[in-house]
Amino acid sequence: MRVGIASLDDNQRVALWESAMELSPAQRAITILAAHLPTVPFDALQRWTLVGRDHALLLAYRSQFGEGIQVEGRCQACDTKTQLAFTVSDLLESSSDTLKAAVYCIGSRDESGNQYKHQHTQASLVDTDVYVPSYYLIAFSGNEYRFRLPTTQDLVLIQASSSSSNNSGGITTKHVCERLLDQASFNDLCAVFADKHSQGSATERTKNEREQQDKGLESEEQKAWTSTLDALEQEMLRIEPLTIVSLNASCPECGAQTQHQFDIGHQYWALLAADVEKQLWDVHILATAYGWSSDAILSMSPARRRQHIAMVIS
Ligand SMILES: [Zn+2]
Incomplete structure (x- = not known):
């Protein structure tokens, strides 16, 4: 359009x-x-x-x-x-x-x-x-995934969830990737990262990750998402240098x-x-002197407005 x-x-x-x-x-x-x-x-x-x-x-x-x-x-x-x-x-x-x-x-x-x-x-x-x-392709380890550029809506949602109290750790890079990748690509990457980093039972893994988070350390999976987001950001900048x-x-x-x-x-x-500060000073001067409305003063031609102001302050 x-x-x-x-x-x-x-x-x-x-x-x-x-x-x-x-x-x-x-x-x-x-x-x-x-x-x-x-x-x-x-x-x-x-x-x-x-x-x-x-x-x-x-x-x-x-x-x-x-x-x-x-x-x-x-x-x-x-x-x-x-x-x-x-x-x-x-x-x-x-x-x-x-x-x-x-x-x-x-x-x-x-x-x-x-x-x-x-x-x-x-x-x-x-x-x-x-x-x-629109969606673009990016390759990781020989596989292609689909992603798009971020929007204002993404920004608003990310800001909202990072400030909500039930997410004290803030928004994770995984969530950002989830928004930017299409559903199938995100699911594929989830499977790849889960496979790669699964050691021991699921509960054991969660416990390890908790301990790592408590120590302020990133889990292997988090690191994988961080490098995914870095790669996406670089590709975005290449596609659209004005980013x-x-x-x-x-x-x-x-x-x-x-x-x-x-x-x-x-x-x-x-x-x-x-x-606007200048405009409002004009309104202040002319409304005080003549009692005209703000709307009328702002609609006046610049030449006429300047002339009236010159008369008031002379
Ligand atoms: Zn200097």
Whole structure:
């Protein structure tokens, strides 16, 4: 399905900020997308892959705030502030061919057909079918298994079960593998690992594992699931490089390199919060002076709003 991702007006941005303020980062990211993609049902957004979600957030960011992204970090060697500047297009360029082919820009070319570079804001058309998870094959010891990329729904379930009291050890890597592998592949791997590590009777084994857990040691089976998850994660990154966006900043003081992990949901929210704060100051000034409603002030053209504010504070 092709849908447009366009910018939000002042009223919509304030409404989005208000509705997403109290949410977890995962739910907030989906709420931002729902505002930019009103025709896509909320639960469909939650079933998108996390990388699909971040890809759509990049397009939403570009439509709202433009190409430029600036991130501040700290040097790991000397703690000096470092600045990283890059563009949405840079990041989209690092995505898989599948994601690249899914974006159709609106008004992205000039009259002679040249692509605009680093233009202000840009609305996009995107084929959201590429955000729906599909299965890939991965081989372990000569056998093939089917897995998919993680979704927001996975994240929510994993967070819920790791915080529930009846699971004090938190979510195990086995549970994460169970969600990402298809049922048959998961069952096959369960059988392989149980075979490999079965020594003595079942009760004896459980007792040994308990003792190991008490000592904080991983059982052989747990180790097998951990290495399975590591392999899945590496394969995910190969299939979809946008899964993790790592950026290197060189320190202006000591020259050391520091790696930053970039989170588009966090970046979008920081800019939205700063923007909304400005909007609310305008509302405060004009509502106090004229008694106009917040809605009326936010709907006003920027030129008229600035003129009124100039009159009030002169
Ligand atoms: Zn430094």
